Amino acid sequence: MPTVRNWQLGREMSYPYDARFPSRQFAFVFNINRCIACQSCTMACKSTWTFNKGQEHMWWANVETKPYGGYPQWWDARILARLEEANPAGQVWGGAPADARFGPYGVFEGTTIFEAAATTLTPDSARVLGYLPADDEWNAPNIYEDNPVGKRGVRNQLDPTGEQLPEHKTWFFYLARICNHCSYPACLAACPRKAIYKRPEDGIVLLDQAECRGYRKCVEACPYKKSMYRGNTRTSEKCIACFPRVEGTDPETGGEPMETRCMAACIGQIRMQGLVQIAADGTWAEDRQNPLYYLVHVAKVALPLYPQFGTQPNGYYIPPRWVPRPYLRQMFGPGVDQAIDSYVNPSRELLAVLQLFRRSNRIIDRYEIQEGPKVYEGSLRGRKVELFNDTVIAFGRSGREIFRTTIEEPIHVRTNAHANSI
Amino acid sequence: MSEIVWAPDVVEESVLLAERRLPPADARAFRRQRDRIYRELEPDRREVRFQTLHLEWFRRLRLAAILEQTIEAHGAVLQRVRGCAVARARSNREAGADLVDASQAGSDTDRRPMLLLQVMPAALLDPAALAGWLQHELMHVSDMLDPAFGYQRTLPSSPDDPVAGNIVRDRYRVLWDVSIDGRLARAGRDIGAKRAVRAFEFAATFRMLGDRLPEVFDDWFDRVQPTHGRILAVAGNPGGRPVDAGRCPVCRLPTGAPFDSAAGLTAPVEALVRANHPGWRAEHGLCLQCRDLYEARHADFARARGLHDAGRLEVAAPHPIPIE
Numbered sequence: 001m002p003t004v005r006n007w008q009l010g011r012e013m014s015y016p017y018d019a020r021f022p023s024r025q026f027a028f029v030f031n032i033n034r035c036i037a038c039q040s041c042t043m044a045c046k047s048t049w050t051f052n053k054g055q056e057h058m059w060w061a062n063v064e065t066k067p068y069g070g071y072p073q074w075w076d077a078r079i080l081a082r083l084e085e086a087n088p089a090g091q092v093w094g095g096a097p098a099d100a101r102f103g104p105y106g107v108f109e110g111t112t113i114f115e116a117a118a119t120t121l122t123p124d125s126a127r128v129l130g131y132l133p134a135d136d137e138w139n140a141p142n143i144y145e146d147n148p149v150g151k152r153g154v155r156n157q158l159d160p161t162g163e164q165l166p167e168h169k170t171w172f173f174y175l176a177r178i179c180n181h182c183s184y185p186a187c188l189a190a191c192p193r194k195a196i197y198k199r200p201e202d203g204i205v206l207l208d209q210a211e212c213r214g215y216r217k218c219v220e221a222c223p224y225k226k227s228m229y230r231g232n233t234r235t236s237e238k239c240i241a242c243f244p245r246v247e248g249t250d251p252e253t254g255g256e257p258m259e260t261r262c263m264a265a266c267i268g269q270i271r272m273q274g275l276v277q278i279a280a281d282g283t284w285a286e287d288r289q290n291p292l293y294y295l296v297h298v299a300k301v302a303l304p305l306y307p308q309f310g311t312q313p314n315g316y317y318i319p320p321r322w323v324p325r326p327y328l329r330q331m332f333g334p335g336v337d338q339a340i341d342s343y344v345n346p347s348r349e350l351l352a353v354l355q356l357f358r359r360s361n362r363i364i365d366r367y368e369i370q371e372g373p374k375v376y377e378g379s380l381r382g383r384k385v386e387l388f389n390d391t392v393i394a395f396g397r398s399g400r401e402i403f404r405t406t407i408e409e410p411i412h413v414r415t416n417a418h419a420n421s422i
Numbered sequence: 423m424s425e426i427v428w429a430p431d432v433v434e435e436s437v438l439l440a441e442r443r444l445p446p447a448d449a450r451a452f453r454r455q456r457d458r459i460y461r462e463l464e465p466d467r468r469e470v471r472f473q474t475l476h477l478e479w480f481r482r483l484r485l486a487a488i489l490e491q492t493i494e495a496h497g498a499v500l501q502r503v504r505g506c507a508v509a510r511a512r513s514n515r516e517a518g519a520d521l522v523d524a525s526q527a528g529s530d531t532d533r534r535p536m537l538l539l540q541v542m543p544a545a546l547l548d549p550a551a552l553a554g555w556l557q558h559e560l561m562h563v564s565d566m567l568d569p570a571f572g573y574q575r576t577l578p579s580s581p582d583d584p585v586a587g588n589i590v591r592d593r594y595r596v597l598w599d600v601s602i603d604g605r606l607a608r609a610g611r612d613i614g615a616k617r618a619v620r621a622f623e624f625a626a627t628f629r630m631l632g633d634r635l636p637e638v639f640d641d642w643f644d645r646v647q648p649t650h651g652r653i654l655a656v657a658g659n660p661g662g663r664p665v666d667a668g669r670c671p672v673c674r675l676p677t678g679a680p681f682d683s684a685a686g687l688t689a690p691v692e693a694l695v696r697a698n699h700p701g702w703r704a705e706h707g708l709c710l711q712c713r714d715l716y717e718a719r720h721a722d723f724a725r726a727r728g729l730h731d732a733g734r735l736e737v738a739a740p741h742p743i744p745i746e
Contacts, residue, residue, distance in 0.1 A: 132442075134544055135435075136513035213457045216438070231431065234460075234472065 001118065004184060007283045008307040008333075010095060010103025013112050015310075016127050016189045021278045025203035026181045026241050027314040028263065028273040029295050029302040031357065033321060033343070035270045037063045037145070037174040044265035045178070049240070054232035057138045060239040061262040063176045067327060068144035071177075072137035075225040076306065079113070080330070082129055083308070086116035091308060093334045101283040101297055105307065105335045112310025113186055113223055128190045128221035138228075148172045165322060173320040176270065178262055179226040179239035180305065180313030181205045183282065187238065190221030202275055203314065204241040212236055223309040246275070246363070248397075256396045257363040269358035274365075275397075289366035291353050291394075292316070299350045301342045303332035318343055345383055351407055352392040360402045364394040375408060426490060427507040434476040435510070435543035436485050443547075444483075452479055488549040489539070492556040499560055502567040504534040511540040519559035521566055537563060557611060561602040565648075572650040578658070586676075593657035596620075596627045597642060601653070604643035617643065630661050670709035672699055677709045684708055691720045 003012045004019040045061035062071045070076060083091055087110055095107035111119070116129040148170050151159050162170030181198075185205050188196040195211035196218060198204070207218070207227070212235040218227040219236055227238045242260035244250060250258050258264075263271045274292045277285040287293045295302040295316070302316035319328045321340050328336040342350065352369045369392050376387035393404040441449055455475055462468040480486065493499075493506060503521070511517040521535040539559070545552050566573040577594060579587035600623075603616045624639045631638055646652070669676050672695060684692070684704040692704055695716050702708075708716075 132439075135510075135542060139512055213453070213460055215453070231434075 001114070005102070005282055006112075006184065006310060006312050007102045008105065008304050008312050009108040009112070009310065010098065010105065011107050013115060013184075013310055014118065015114050015184050019184075019282055020198070020200075021183070021280070021282045022198065022200050022203035023278060024201065024275040025183070025278050025284075025314055026246060026273070027276050027292050027296075027316065028178075028271060029292055029316045029318065030176050031270045031318040031354070032173055032175065033270075033318060034268045034357075035063065035174040035176055036268045037065065038267060039063055039142070040265045040267050041176060041178075041262035041271070042141075044261040045239075048242070048261045050237075054230045055237070058228045058230070058237065059141045060226065060228075061176070061178045062141050063174050064142070065145050065147060065172050066175045066331075067149060067172070068147050069142065069175075071141040071143075072133040072225050073140065073143055074137070075133070075223075076331075078131055079129075079223045079309070080306075082131060083111060083113065083116055086120045086129060087111040093308075097335065097338070101279075101286075102281075104297065104300065105303075105333045108308055108310075108333075110308055112308070113221075114184075114189065114310055128186045130186065130190070130221040130223065132216060132220045133225060146172065163322075167324045168322040171323050173323055175317075176262075177224065177226070177305075178260075178315065179205065179241070180224060180311070180315040181239075181241055182311035182313045184311050186221040186223055186309070186311050187218035187227045190217040191215070192217055199243075202241075202243070202246055203278070204243050204246065205238070206240055206243070207236060207238050209233075209235055209237075223306065223311065224313070253362055256398060256400075256402075258361050259363055263358075264361045266358055272357050272364070274363050287366075289368065291356050291364050291367050294349070294353055294367075299342050299347065299353070300335060301339045301350065303335045303339055306331060307333045345380075348386075348388055348390065351387075352390050355392050355405050355407060356394055359405050360394065362396050362402050364402060365397045365399075366395050368393045368395070372406065425505075426486070426493070427505065428477075428480070428486065429507070429509045430473045430476070432508055432510045432541065432543050432546075433480045433485075434472070436546040437476045437479045437483065439544055439547055440479075440483050440485060485546045488552050489541075489546070489556060492553050493537075493560070496560045496564065499537070499564050499567060502534060503537040503563075504532045506537040506539065508539045508541060511542045514542065516540055517542055517545070517555075519556075519563050521563060535567075554612075554614065557606060558599075558602055561606065562598070565598070565602075570649065574650055577654065590654075590657045593627055593660065594653055596623050597653045597657055598648065600624055600639065600642045601646055601648040604646070608644070628660050670712055671702060671706040672708045672712040675709070675711075684713070687713070687717075688720075690724075691716050694720050694723075 001014040001016055002018045004015045005011075006013050041061045042059055042063055046059060050058040050060060059071060064070050080091075091110035092108075093106045094109045095103065097106050098104055113129045114127070117126050120129060148158075148162075149172065150157065150162070150170050159169045162168055181204055183203070185196065185198065187207070188198060188205060191212075192215055193211050193213055195208045195213075197206060197208065199206065214229065214234040214236065216229050216236060218238070219225070219229050221227075222238075227236050229236050242262075245258040245260060248255045248257045252258065257275060259271075259273045263273045272291060272295075274290065276290060276292050277287050279285040284293055284297060288298070292302075295318070301318050303319060304313050305315055305317055307313070317332060319332050319336050319339055321344055325336060325340075328340075332339070346354065349369065353367065356364060356367060369390050372389035372391055374386060375389045376385070378385050387407065389406055389408045391404055391406050394402045396402045437452075441452055444452065456472075459468060459471045459475065462471055489508070507522075517540050520538045520540075522538050523535055539556075541552075545555070565571045577587065577591055579590075600620045603613050603620050607613050607617065620643065621639055624642075625635055628635060628638065642648075684707050687695075687704065695702055695708065695712075
């Protein structure tokens with residue numbers, strides 16, 4: 001099996017195909033701290049792409065309540081368990097976080113789903129370690145909504161101090177998910193028909209319906225379970241990253257790349273999507289003023305989802321600050337502590353970049369900050385806090401300004417023409 | 423009984439799941455045949471070809487064998503049904519056996535019902551578990567067809583109290599399951615660890631029996647020859663208490679338990695009930711739900727008043743009665 005470089009794991013790993021990298025990569029950052037599970041993203045996707053016969057069980061975009069919820073049910077616990085069986089007590093991170101684009105979280109010393117397949121599966125299906133969810137596991141996309149973790153062994157009783165930071169004892173959080181359009185997709189690796197491909201221009205992973213023969217190997221292989229089988233066409237389908245919008249062919253933007261439906265519908269303003277530049281070695285090329293690059297590689301507040309699976313997912317999450325760290329380290333890797341520390345004590349630049357979320361439907365290519373006056377000074381948790389009313393300006397692919405916004409939310413006063421209207 | 427009718431989606435899904443266990447050569451042969459069907463572009467013809475292929479492999483892999491053998495072993499059931507259809511269950515909760523009335527099936531000549539089995543396709547790949555599940559489900563059907571059992575599809579319900587109907591149905595189900603597994607065990611069938619499972623369900627459902635619980639369970643598992651009427655009598659009134667204690671004088675809903683005498687209600691709570699129901703007196707009593715409700719309402723008012731007095735709440739909701 002060929003060897004490829006996985007920058008999230010900080011090491012080389014085996015993968016069924018040689019590495020090929022797109023010039024730009026579809027990527028996104030979700031700020032879990034802001035998600036309220038309104039399911040607007042879920043319904044935006046459903047009403048756009050999966051409303052037809054045979055797609056009833058399909059939710060390409062979904063929001064699940066962690067730790068108990070999951071679509072399909074228990075997807076992450078099941079694949080983690082299979083990896084643990086394949087490599088007992090060996091799924092650990094080592095090394096030291098590097099201040100570089102390769103290995104920023106240290107080195108993963110465990111086994112990826114591709115490596116585990118080689119040691120645990122029979123040769124015929126040895127490409128990816130996975131499992132095929134049963135019918136009933138797809139039935140309830142929002143199962144266990146708002147079910148918190150309580151004190152172990154105590155039922156129907158909340159901890160009286162369960163909601164105190166830095167880590168809540170009674171907790172849950174919402175995990176919004178779409179296909180991660182991985183750099184080393186497990187679905188692509190597993191397809192016996194080579195019906196799945198990664199586009200060279202934006203790294204979006206697509207499934208060719210004319211080539212698919214419904215083997216369901218992609219459904220079995222994808223560790224995030226974002227490939228789904230459609231019974232009436234007998235082919236599998238997956239998130240297409242709303243590629244016509246990303247290509248800029250939607251007339252609304254006049255050729256400018258536009259964010260996906262699920263991003264645009266996010267009323268909690270948790271989502272930002274972009275196209276990041278990829279270097280020849282597969283790492284993110286230095287692009288200091290790109291907001292995603294800044295969040296992932298400079299501020300290091302956004303982390304990949306289950307990087308240990310080895311697919312190098314392109315979805316990144318700002319971890320929820322109230323959740324016990326061991327759970328988050330399992331989900332997002334060892335960068336969690338630094339990410340939360342950066343998020344709860346944001347730098348002047350991070351605070352500005354966080355204002356870019358959901359001010360526009362267009363993909364932000366770069367940003368600039370114009371310094372503003374100091375508007376607050378105080379202390380928080382023993383640290384000095386200064387707040388500046390900076391202005392952050394977003395530019396699109398064409399170089400034109402998309403919008404500008406300030407740290408302090410503008411105050412709008414309604415005229416008395418409609419005093420009693422809402 | 424005529425041949426078992428299999429729903430195409432059960433056949434297809436079970437074949438696709440079984441494919442994963444096939445020797446590589448067989449799997450390749452199946453896929454070669456299946457892949458060729460995608461060249462057929464006309465949707466209806468393509469669908470027929472898929473169904474034909476899957477049925478052919480379904481037979482070849484003998485996925486129907488256990489189900490057919492188990493049903494054939496229940497000759498008494500077979501004689502009383504017109505046919506058997508197998509449909510897909512999407513979850514274990516949906517899985518089960520039922521009878522469909524002949525009138526619903528549209529037959530003029532044969533008034534016997536149809537046997538409908540809902541199974542999860544994956545269950546067909548686990549013959550031992552399937553056989554055990556089937557013999558239990560077919561006992562249900564056998565009871566439903568037995569005139570001595572006297573099965574009636576609709577359980578008595580009260581238009582005033584829909585919850586009571588759900589409770590009775592749950593208890594009915596548990597009692598029936600216990601008696602079926604008990605009879606299977608007595609007949610020497612292997613039911614595995616089902617006794618313990620049923621005992622757990624029984625204890626959860628009939629907690630009101632208290633110390634008598636193990637004795638009543640053993641009776642139902644080891645001795646009782648159930649009838650619909652007998653199950654219903656216990657399900658409707660497990661503790662043998664007075665059947666109808668009347669309606670609560672406050673909420674007017676029927677209650678299965680005698681009214682609380684209202685003893686122990688504080689004066690403000692009593693006054694609060696009277697403010698809403700001027701004719702009510704403490705000696706009339708009230709049901710437990712009403713008692714909880716008014717105590718909670720009073721606590722809310724009192725808390726708001728306390729916050730108001732402490733200067734932490736601008737406006738306290740006016741209490742309908744004065745609080746000292």
